[in-house]
Amino acid sequence: MKQNTVLMMVLSGICFLPACFPQIYHISQSPETWTVAREKCRSKYTDLATIETKQDVLKIRTLTKTLSYVWIGLHADTESWRWSLENQNYFNAQEAGFRMWDDGEPSGSEYYKICVKLQNNGKWTVQLCETPAPLFCYNEGTSSFIYVNLNKTWKDAQSYCREHYTDLASVRNQSENEQLKNMLNSASAWIGFYRNSWKWSDGSAYLLDNWAPKNPSSLIKNTCAGSFSGKWYNVDCNDYWNYVCYTVQVKKVVKLVLKKSDSSVNMEEVKGEILEKLIQKLKEQNITGNVKLNWVNQPDGTIFSKKNEESKIILTQRPTSVPGLDYQSNPDLC
Numbered sequence: 507m508k509q510n511t512v513l514m515m516v517l518s519g520i521c522f523l524p525a526c527f528p529q530i531y532h533i534s535q536s537p538e539t540w541t542v543a544r545e546k547c548r549s550k551y552t553d554l555a556t557i558e559t560k561q562d563v564l565k566i567r568t569l570t571k572t573l574s575y576v577w578i579g580l581h582a583d584t585e586s587w588r589w590s591l592e593n594q595n596y597f598n599a600q601e602a603g604f605r606m607w608d609d610g611e612p613s614g615s616e617y618y619k620i621c622v623k624l625q626n627n628g629k630w631t632v633q634l635c636e637t638p639a640p641l642f643c644y645n646e647g648t649s650s651f652i653y654v655n656l657n658k659t660w661k662d663a664q665s666y667c668r669e670h671y672t673d674l675a676s677v678r679n680q681s682e683n684e685q686l687k688n689m690l691n692s693a694s695a696w697i698g699f700y701r702n703s704w705k706w707s708d709g710s711a712y713l714l715d716n717w718a719p720k721n722p723s724s725l726i727k728n729t730c731a732g733s734f735s736g737k738w739y740n741v742d743c744n745d746y747w748n749y750v751c752y753t754v755q756v757k758k759v760v761k762l763v764l765k766k767s768d769s770s771v772n773m774e775e776v777k778g779e780i781l782e783k784l785i786q787k788l789k790e791q792n793i794t795g796n797v798k799l800n801w802v803n804q805p806d807g808t809i810f811s812k813k814n815e816e817s818k819i820i821l822t823q824r825p826t827s828v829p830g831l832d833y834q835s836n837p838d839l840c
């Protein structure tokens with residue numbers, strides 16, 4: 507069809523990616539703790555600032571140029587315990603939830619990053635991951651555990667096990683726990699259980715890594731992220747800082763420039779078909795966040811201006827984040 511030739515040229519210019527629905531940031535210059543700052547952002551705007559793209563980073567940097575730290579929405583995720591072994595098929599439903607915490611454990615709730623050791627009473631305890639200790643590896647080929655009597659940090663222990671065997675040991679049930687306990691030849695040894703992650707206050711995926719060098723520090727307790735000169739630092743959530751909130755732009759008017767390869771095509775006649783093709787294209791890109799497209803009528807009632815073949819389109823609602831798309835594309839249009 508004729509409109510196909512028109513469309514192919516349009517699509518490189520249409521601005522439907524999340525970069526087109528930018529965060530609108532609001533700086534508040536009345537210092538608060540992170541938690542209070544979040545409450546205030548949520549009552550007045552959407553939430554504490556979420557930063558998803560390099561453009562967001564630049565915007566925050568410009569906005570806070572004259573300020574010291576400002577709170578952003580990033581904070582430690584202290585509930586996300588994980589096994590080093592990433593193969594989820596290794597665990598059945600109950601096994602993934604197996605825990606053998608000692609009394610009073612897991613302690614260390616104030617640390618965002620913490621690692622787990624099995625002690626000679628068979629119970630689990632947490633320890634700063636940088637503390638050297640012996641380790642338990644797991645060898646998939648022989649389905650066996652190996653006790654390694656070397657003093658290593660948890661991270662080095664993980665590398666050691668991955669290099670020589672499969673990974674650090676995961677514990678699926680009481681009998682495996684007993685097996686490890688019986689092999690232990692010291693007060694305690696690392697197993698593969700740990701936590702080490704961050705999350706955004708509004709639930710957005712934590713994708714962009716924009717930490718300042720040597721950050722985040724695993725020694726800072728009760729920690730939340732502050733931005734300083736655009737880079738992130740983890741500081742005590744109870745400190746008082748200015749903060750950045752955001753709202754989301756829900757409507758965007760985009761100008762399309764269309765080129766016709768066939769001058770006999772009447773653009774007004776094919777406008778419906780073009781719109782359908784664009785919607786189809788969004789679906790192919792898996793943009794399912796309720797994005798609606800509408801043409802904008804010009805004062806004379808037409809959509810296309812014949813002189814330069816420009817037209818406008820309205821996008822409403824922000825698409826939910828779409829992994830795998832290049833959010834950076836066409837920043838000039840946005």
Ligand SMILES: *[C@@H]1O[C@H](CO)[C@@H](O)[C@H](O)[C@H]1NC(C)=O
Pocket residue numbers: 655656657
């Ligand atoms: C590991 O460190 C402990 C405590 O410092 C020490 O007693 C032990 O001998 C060390 N083990 C090895 C294999 O170096």
Ligand SMILES: *[C@@H]1O[C@H](CO)[C@@H](O)[C@H](O)[C@H]1NC(C)=O
Pocket residue numbers: 601678679680681682
């Ligand atoms: C522990 O888990 C392993 C792996 O699923 C299984 O082979 C073994 O039978 C289990 N032992 C007990 C006592 O449930």
Ligand SMILES: *[C@@H]1O[C@H](CO)[C@@H](O)[C@H](O)[C@H]1NC(C)=O
Pocket residue numbers: 790791792830
């Ligand atoms: C959209 O999702 C489908 C099914 O989940 C997948 O096969 C396809 O590759 C995705 N397309 C893009 C552009 O991500």
